[in-house]
Amino acid sequence: MITRKQWTTISEFLIETTIRICGISAIIFVFGIFFFVFREGAGFLFSKWEPLKFFFSTEWYPTSVSNKRYGILAIIAGTASVTVIAMTIAVPFGLGAAIFISEFCTGKLKEFLKILIEFLAAIPSVVWGFIGLMVMNPLIIDLFRVPIGLTALNGGIILSLMAIPIIVSISEDALKAVPDSYREAAIALGITKWQMVYRVLMPAAKNGLLAAVLLGVGRAVGETMAVLLATGHAVQIPGSPLDSVRTLTATIAAELGEAPVGSDHYQVLFVIGIFLFTITFVINLTAYLIVKGIRVQHGES
Amino acid sequence: MSEEQEYSIETKDLCLYYGDFQALNNVTVNISNGKITGLIGPSGCGKTTLLRCFNRVNERYGNVTTTGEIRILSKNIYDNDVSLINLRKSVGMVFQRPNPLPISVYENVVFGLRIHSKRKELKKAQLDDAVEKALREVYLWDDLKDQLQTKGTHLQLEQQQKLCIARLLPLKPEIILMDEPCSALDTEATQAVEELMYSLTGKYTIVIVTHNMAQARRVSDECIFMLLGELVEHTRTEDMFLNPKHKKTEDYIEGRYG
Ligand SMILES: Nc1ncnc2c1ncn2[C@@H]1O[C@H](COP(=O)(O)OP(=O)(O)O)[C@@H](O)[C@H]1O
Ligand SMILES: [Mg+2]
Numbered sequence: 001m002i003t004r005k006q007w008t009t010i011s012e013f014l015i016e017t018t019i020r021i022c023g024i025s026a027i028i029f030v031f032g033i034f035f036f037v038f039r040e041g042a043g044f045l046f047s048k049w050e051p052l053k054f055f056f057s058t059e060w061y062p063t064s065v066s067n068k069r070y071g072i073l074a075i076i077a078g079t080a081s082v083t084v085i086a087m088t089i090a091v092p093f094g095l096g097a098a099i100f101i102s103e104f105c106t107g108k109l110k111e112f113l114k115i116l117i118e119f120l121a122a123i124p125s126v127v128w129g130f131i132g133l134m135v136m137n138p139l140i141i142d143l144f145r146v147p148i149g150l151t152a153l154n155g156g157i158i159l160s161l162m163a164i165p166i167i168v169s170i171s172e173d174a175l176k177a178v179p180d181s182y183r184e185a186a187i188a189l190g191i192t193k194w195q196m197v198y199r200v201l202m203p204a205a206k207n208g209l210l211a212a213v214l215l216g217v218g219r220a221v222g223e224t225m226a227v228l229l230a231t232g233h234a235v236q237i238p239g240s241p242l243d244s245v246r247t248l249t250a251t252i253a254a255e256l257g258e259a260p261v262g263s264d265h266y267q268v269l270f271v272i273g274i275f276l277f278t279i280t281f282v283i284n285l286t287a288y289l290i291v292k293g294i295r296v297q298h299g300e301s
Numbered sequence: 302m303s304e305e306q307e308y309s310i311e312t313k314d315l316c317l318y319y320g321d322f323q324a325l326n327n328v329t330v331n332i333s334n335g336k337i338t339g340l341i342g343p344s345g346c347g348k349t350t351l352l353r354c355f356n357r358v359n360e361r362y363g364n365v366t367t368t369g370e371i372r373i374l375s376k377n378i379y380d381n382d383v384s385l386i387n388l389r390k391s392v393g394m395v396f397q398r399p400n401p402l403p404i405s406v407y408e409n410v411v412f413g414l415r416i417h418s419k420r421k422e423l424k425k426a427q428l429d430d431a432v433e434k435a436l437r438e439v440y441l442w443d444d445l446k447d448q449l450q451t452k453g454t455h456l457q458l459e460q461q462q463k464l465c466i467a468r469l470l471p472l473k474p475e476i477i478l479m480d481e482p483c484s485a486l487d488t489e490a491t492q493a494v495e496e497l498m499y500s501l502t503g504k505y506t507i508v509i510v511t512h513n514m515a516q517a518r519r520v521s522d523e524c525i526f527m528l529l530g531e532l533v534e535h536t537r538t539e540d541m542f543l544n545p546k547h548k549k550t551e552d553y554i555e556g557r558y559g
Binding site for chain 2: 199
């Protein structure tokens, strides 16, 4: 007969093991993905890869019959332009919203706004892409009198809407972590609300806010589906926000299905994948270290 | 400070509610100009609440209702034309836990000047002067003159609390409110802060909340005893400790509750 106590021990053991397996598998998956991406690209990376041409040539002709060229500069420019536009919009609005929610709202309104932001975060990216295609496209054509509305601007706006929820929720956490005693001190000295924001809260929460922005950038750089639909798919260095562009992610998504498995083209796409992986990894790691830095500082005092 | 006024703080029938809970009940009190007034009473009797009425920082919690009248320097602070910013400029506050801002000592001291003046109006020399003067007044100058760039939050607690007093001074406040300013400090630091208070007498009207009977006795000229949101007794400190008028005051002073 198994006693109750033994049962408890056994079930605890099972639960603990399950949780541990889940945790370990998460790590294995990440490494597994990296390994897979790396393996697929490795053949090209170590034999035919020419870093200079790869990074500094704008000529992306992976399917040319006579002369295949794999320069991703224009595609990097595409990703960069879309990200810059997205951040130009998302940073002020995201930080502004976070400050508003955390410092100027109370009660029901605060709850409502937080739910709204979470709702925004839950919209699938293909839906955003659809909005870019069906709503933003005609809007941009009308407003700017351009032939095509699928542009860097369109993708940037869509991406900003996708990055804002992350920026808001992490910034809000950072502001919440500012000790209330700082606010009291400043209020008792006669500070205005606006001065409070830029003289007390921003400096005190600056690391957290920076991390929020970085994670927003990470989101923008890594996003695929929405930009694929909204940016117009032209490999070129954009001269203005109203030019069509193509991003790194969109290139992979669009071309991988057509590239014969194991071909140079196929492998180059994986090299782009490694490059993207590295960028987002560095961004996230930096954000993580900044946030960890905050913890250490708070621990001291 | 204007000499003709006898009282810097006057309240009449002051009641304060946190939601439905009444924390102050018809408090009518006149606090003398240029003196140190002690505010004593058992924990939860409303000392902090009363103190925080005088610069209206209670209002940051949305659920506070106040009725009655408060006059600071003869001006009703609930009048529509009162600027909270100017009120708080002339009524400084020191908190229970030292709360310097996470910026340098120097910036802590000039923080008030920075928020109350336009950038152009502030000359470097003038700020340097203000810092030296304020730090000298709280006896921190000799200790800190070489570490003005240290973060205020990295100082010892005693220095932090003195810094919190120093940062009020450049704004030339008339009144300084202190809420148990020594409760986070050890005996020596407490003594140092008390000495500092003595030296400030006459220049400022000081209201100090304290849990410590001996401290109230040492530092204050007048004393107010509160119980359950009501003012029980307000007299000269000596009188209160030698022959309290009310039984409850006597019991409290002798440590029968609190
Ligand atoms: N922000 C608040 N919301 C609700 N009740 C409060 C708040 N602050 C204080 N109180 C209540 O008001 C009463 C007086 O508090 P307080 O003024 O802090 O007392 P003291 O400083 O004398 O210990 C206490 O019963 C306390 O629980
Ligand atoms: Mg208190």
